[in-house]
Amino acid sequence: xxxxxxxxxxxxxxxxxxxxxxxxxxxxxxxxxxxxxxxxxxxxxxxxxxxxxxxxxxxxxxxxxxxxxxxxxxxxxxxxxxxxxxxxxxxxxxxxxxxxxxxxxxxxxxxxxxxxxxxxxxxxxxxxxxxxxxxxxxxxxxxxxxxxxxxxxxxxxxxxxxxxxxxxxxxxxxxxxxxxxxxxxxxxxxxxxxxxxxxxxxxxxxxxxxxxxxxxxxxxxxxxxxxxxxxxxxxxxxxxxxxxxxxxxxxxxxxxxxxxxxxxxxxxxxxxxxxxxxxxxxxxxxxxxxxxxxxxxxxxxxxxxxxxxxxxxxxxxxxxxxxxxxxxxxxxxxxxxxxxxxxxxxxxxxxxxxxxxxxxxxxxxxxxxxxxxxxxxxxxxxxxxxxxxxxxxxxxxxxxxxxxxxxxxxxxxxxxxxxxxxxxxxxxxxxxxxxxxxxxxxxxxxxxxxxxxxxxxxxxxxxxxxxxxxxxxxxxxxxxxxxxxx
Numbered sequence: 001x002x003x004x005x006x007x008x009x010x011x012x013x014x015x016x017x018x019x020x021x022x023x024x025x026x027x028x029x030x031x032x033x034x035x036x037x038x039x040x041x042x043x044x045x046x047x048x049x050x051x052x053x054x055x056x057x058x059x060x061x062x063x064x065x066x067x068x069x070x071x072x073x074x075x076x077x078x079x080x081x082x083x084x085x086x087x088x089x090x091x092x093x094x095x096x097x098x099x100x101x102x103x104x105x106x107x108x109x110x111x112x113x114x115x116x117x118x119x120x121x122x123x124x125x126x127x128x129x130x131x132x133x134x135x136x137x138x139x140x141x142x143x144x145x146x147x148x149x150x151x152x153x154x155x156x157x158x159x160x161x162x163x164x165x166x167x168x169x170x171x172x173x174x175x176x177x178x179x180x181x182x183x184x185x186x187x188x189x190x191x192x193x194x195x196x197x198x199x200x201x202x203x204x205x206x207x208x209x210x211x212x213x214x215x216x217x218x219x220x221x222x223x224x225x226x227x228x229x230x231x232x233x234x235x236x237x238x239x240x241x242x243x244x245x246x247x248x249x250x251x252x253x254x255x256x257x258x259x260x261x262x263x264x265x266x267x268x269x270x271x272x273x274x275x276x277x278x279x280x281x282x283x284x285x286x287x288x289x290x291x292x293x294x295x296x297x298x299x300x301x302x303x304x305x306x307x308x309x310x311x312x313x314x315x316x317x318x319x320x321x322x323x324x325x326x327x328x329x330x331x332x333x334x335x336x337x338x339x340x341x342x343x344x345x346x347x348x349x350x351x352x353x354x355x356x357x358x359x360x361x362x363x364x365x366x367x368x369x370x371x372x373x374x375x376x377x378x379x380x381x382x383x384x385x386x387x388x389x390x391x392x393x394x395x396x397x398x399x400x401x402x403x404x405x406x407x408x409x410x411x412x413x414x415x416x417x418x419x420x421x422x423x424x425x426x427x428x429x430x431x432x433x434x435x436x437x438x439x440x441x442x443x444x445x446x447x448x449x450x451x452x453x454x455x456x457x458x459x460x461x462x463x464x465x466x467x468x469x470x471x472x473x474x475x476x477x478x479x480x481x482x483x484x485x486x
Contacts, residue, residue: 051139051146051147051148053139053148053149053150054147054295054296056296057142057147057149057294057295057296058149058150058153059296060291060295060296060300061149061153061154061157061291061294062153063287064157064286064287064288064290064291065153065156065157065160065287065291066287067283067284067285067286067287067288067291068157068160068161068164068284068287068288068291069160069163069284070280070283070284070287071160071164071280071281071284071285071287071288072096072100072160072163072164072167072284073096073097073100074277074280075277075278075280075281075283075284076096076164076167076168076277076281077092077093077096077097077277078093078273078274078276078277078280079273079274079277079278079280079281079335079339080092080096080170080171080174080277080385081093081270081273081274081277082268082269082270082271082272082273082274082275082276082277083171083174083268083274083332083384083385084174084175084268084269084384084385085175085266085267085268085269085473086269086270086473086483086484087472087473087474087475087476087482088174088175088473088474088475089269089270089475089483089484090474090475090479090481090482090483091174091175091179091473091474091475091478091479092170092174093483094179094478094479095167095170095179095182096167096170098183099163099166099167099170099182099183099186100163100164100167102183102186102187103159103162103163103166103167103186103190104159104162104163106162106187106190106191107155107158107159107162107163108130108131108155108159109129109130110126110129110130110191111159111162111190111194111195112128112131112155112158112159113125113126113127113128113129113132114126114191114195114196114199115158115162115195115198115199115202115203116128116158116198116199116202116203117203118203118205118222119199121200121223121224121225121228122196122199122200122224122225123195123196123199124195124199124203131155134151134152134155136150136152138150138151138152139151140154140294141206141207141208142207142293142294142295143207143293143294143295143416144207144295144297145207145208145418146208147295149294149295154294157291158198160288161198161236161239161240161288162190162194162195162198164240165194165236165239165240165243165244166186166189166190166194166244168240168241168244168245168248168387168391169186169189169244169247169248169251169387170182170248170387171248171383171384171385171386171387172247172248172249172251172252172383172384172385172387172388173248173251173252173255173382173384174384174385175258175266175384175470175474176255176256176258176259176384176464176465176470176474177251177255177463177464177465178461178462178463178464178465178478179474179478179479180461181457181458181461181462181463181464184457184460184461185251185453185454185457188449188453188456188457189247189449189450189453192449192453193243193247193445193446193449193450193453194239194243196445197226197238197239197243197441197442197445197446198239199224200224200225200226200227200441201224201226201227201231201233201238201239201438202224202227202233202239203223203224203227204219204220204222204223204224204227205219205220205222205223206219207418210418210419211419212419213419215419216418216419225441226238226437226438226441229434229437229438230430230431230434230437231399231434231435231437231438232347232348232351232402232403232406232415232431232434232435232438233347233399233402233438234289234292234293234303234346234347234348234349234350234351234402235288235289235292235346235347235349235350236288236292236346236347237343237344237346237347237348237395237398237399237402238347238395238399238438238439238442239442240346240391240395241343241346241391241392241394241395241398242391242392242395242396242399242439242442242443242446243395243442243446244387244391244392245387245388245390245391245392245393245394245395246388246392246442246443246446246447246450247446247447247449247450248383248387248388248391248392249381249383249387249388249392250447250450250451250454251450251454252381252382252383252384252387252388253381254451254454254455254458254463255454255463255464256382256464257380257381257382258382258384258470259467259470259471261382262380266384268332271330271331271332271335274331274332274335275331275334275335277335278335278336278338278339281338281339281342282311282338282339282342285307285311285342285346286304286307286308288346289303289304289306289307289342289345289346289349290303290304290307290349292349292350293350299350299413302350302353302354302413303349303350305354305357306345306348306349306352306353306354306356306357307342307345307349307357309354309357309358309361310341310342310344310345310349310357310358310360310361310364311338311339311341311342311345311361312338312341312361313341313357313358313359313360313361313362313365314337314338314340314341314342314344314361314362314364314365314368315334315337315338315341315365316337316362316365317337317341317361317362317363317364317365317366317369318333318334318336318337318340318365318366318368318369319333319334319337319365320366321365321366321369321370322369325373333369336368336369336372336386336390337365337368337369339390339394340364340365340368340369340390340394341360341361341364341365341394343364343368343390343391343394343395343398344360344361344363344364344394344395344397344398344401345357345360345361345398346395346398347395347398347399347402348360348398348401348402348405348406350413351402351405351406351412351413351414351415352402352405352406352411352412352413353405353410353411353412353413354411355411356404356405356406356410356411356412357405359401359405360397360398360401360405363397363401364394364397364398367393367397368389368390368393368394368397371386371388371389371390371393372386372389372390375389376389396439399435399438399439400432400435400436400439402431402435403428403431403432403434403435404428404432406426406431407426407428407431408423408426409426412426414426415431465477465478
């Protein structure tokens, strides 16, 4: 344990040192997502009327943040926990719980600054390390000109995304990895995979920067790499799901299969708890998707409907596919289908119409079922809880499908032009290329960082528990307690 803590401290110090060397200290530039309003006139400036913050928007964002926390603890923990064997239940609960807590602290120390301040197209800056300069009066831009929310609640809302994404990864290699190895890996992956991709996809100068064509070009030049490419991701199809899914796939390949894989029963110990977890995820996902609009308005209502319909359609599609192929529909399949639909609609939820959401849900439910059964069996990898099959495959389906369902000709909203203040001309093929940029960039970036991080951890402390510990169960061998006393 002492060796592990020393490594953790060393990585943190090296990370900060590397960031410091990468970018010299400078005066903070005007930020894109967060905006400080000067209200005191000086000799060279005139007083500016601060923007009015709508209390309804603020109240909704607080609620949305709580809902996303509910998704993780206890939602994701129970969803994953029910799918492992009883001897590993607490290990999964502990992993999700501690990962979320660790990411929350890292987000406040340096994550928010790297993801959501101006820097390069790939990494943000350091002007808000330790949340420096953020006060109760600081504001963050939304997607409407002149509309803001308190920056603190924006920090907290985005913190929950940073918290759940690494936790999704553990489903790919559950029941066989050291707790210490998971924590070191998550520190590295969060820093060098999650934060850069969040910056590439979501960082922009905010709508008020687009006053005319020239100002729009200037603002766009400061945005993240994939934002500049035109990739659409309303609530995290690439940033969260493809990112985590690819990391999970790399992890399960490098860690290897569980003892007894395809030789003995590795069945879930409680589909009941998995169903409860899936239900909490479904409810919490309304905070995840609807909250990503940052306002309580008509578009939020559309996102709510899309989220509901896509998940329902995917549940039916997965169950139908399983019924046809295996002869019986299962509760585990229904729960997995619901999550697949939620994953697929996540990038598209603010641009799709309701019928497009149903379409995405049906496609995701059927194809994710195929990925979690036929593809996994055919290729022989042990993605324990189908992290890649649901989040990786579902995220890719949703990201590419966004190009189709966003089309106004097919009931979508189209993409807003902040210079013209109207819906821009839309081309499915052009948008599909932009989406492909997002998908491929995420796969390559996350795959590379994940491979290097897993390799580093394996060399330093080892990834996998001993055969004896794996047979005994990680609850006892890693945590010294058990979930059930029967």
